[in-house]
Amino acid sequence: MTARSKARDSVVEAGPELWREEWLEPFLEHLSKERRLSDYTVRNYSTAIGRFFGHLEAAESWNGKLGGVGLRDARDFVIEEQRRVSRVTLRNYVSGLKTFFKFWIRQRKVERNPLDGLILPKPAKKLPIFLTQQQVLRLLRGPTLLLEQEIIEPFIAWRDRMVLELLYGAGFRVSELVNLKYGDISFEEGVARIVGKGGKPRICPLGKVAMTALRTWKSEYAPETGYSDVVVVSNSGRPWSSRQIQLLLKKYLKLAELPMDITPHKIRHSYATHLLDNGADLRLVQELLGHSKLSTTQIYTHVNLGRLKAVYDRAHPRA
Known part of the structure; x- marks a missing residue:
């Protein structure tokens, strides 16, 4: 590991629940103030990221560093969540997480997006329900x-x-x-x-x-x-x-x-x-x-x- 990588990881390491303050809150503020997304949309992002980090903490294999999240972590999260939520919700979760990691890549806190290469089950095609x-x-x-x-x-x-x-x-x-x-x-x-x-x-x-x-x-x-x-x-x-x-x-x-x-x-x-x-x-x-x-x-x-x-x-x- 290079000195630069070590410095980066030291900045983005967080203990239990500290990830909310260190990583989630700045990201949500960016969505709300800079991208001007609705409160509803921001809450959905917060839910997706919260569930992902809850999964990481429960798994106990995560080193507590944002740069320590890998594709395998993302796959395990998808396997766990697809038993609980619909395919559409799951795809929304993954989309939100990709946006989250892209934000921190732009901030130069991580080098790669751990969700790149993740393959999701295709959502079932549903025709819209409507009134005559x-x-x-x-x-x-x-x-x-x-x-x-x-x-x-x-x-x-x-x-x-x-x-x-x-x-x-x-x-x-x-x-x-x-x-x-x-x-x-x-x-x-x-x-x-x-x-x-x-x-x-x-x-x-x-x-x-x-x-x-x-x-x-x-x-x-x-x-x-x-x-x-x-x-x-x-x-x-x-x-x-x-x-x-x-x-x-x-x-x-x-x-x-x-x-x-x-x-x-x-x-x-x-x-x-x-x-x-x-x-x-x-x-x-x-x-x-x-x-x-x-x-x-x-x-x-x-x-x-x-x-x-x-x-x-x-x-x-x-x-």
Whole structure:
């Protein structure tokens, strides 16, 4: 070992749990402040790295040095975790760990990435689950029905209507919706300027119905508080969490007698699928969703082609 390598290892050695302070916290600060990733994404990185170092400590074969982590450690971690988590989660863990080690390579604290060369099991291909257009209409009618029956107050009805219309009308991720501010919205143009996953900016058309709900909410019902620039708030004016959006959706799924496993992200799937069903160009849908890669959006064409084939099989005499 060279004198330079010895010096490097002495800097990056940490005892039990000290790795959090020495290596994890500076990395998370880099993600949050320099890359400006969302709190949700930063937590996911933290979980992946925490589980990996927990595995290393439990194995008792690790020398406590960042440069002492090897490919075998990574393989053992994958073998252990694949019994516990899905393939998709496992791939996210490994992606997060690769980013973590790349960061410390750039800081000249380690020389190599121990996850290079790691082969993962391929994730099972799943088609997105979505609602039909008729099912979405039933869902969106929910707040109006409850208001007409005097079960909820106008404040709640307009807020809930706005939330549902923005989820479907703009294809927002739930994290984007809870962080939406009036300053992000052009009421003249009917669009919102969003900074999405990975800090990627995009423009989202909101649609006439969503804009009507948004204008009514803002002008007549939104409470004036210190959080008044945040769009989705409680009656006390406090910003909503992602969990509150999820619970609101569950409430109206139950009312509309729709599958209870539909999530805000599956409403986003419905948004994309219906755009393609009605002739939208794939690259336009990619832009609207904020996908970096076209391949991420192409899964919706599989849904579309599957439905076309089902119609063909039912209708064509020689199918």
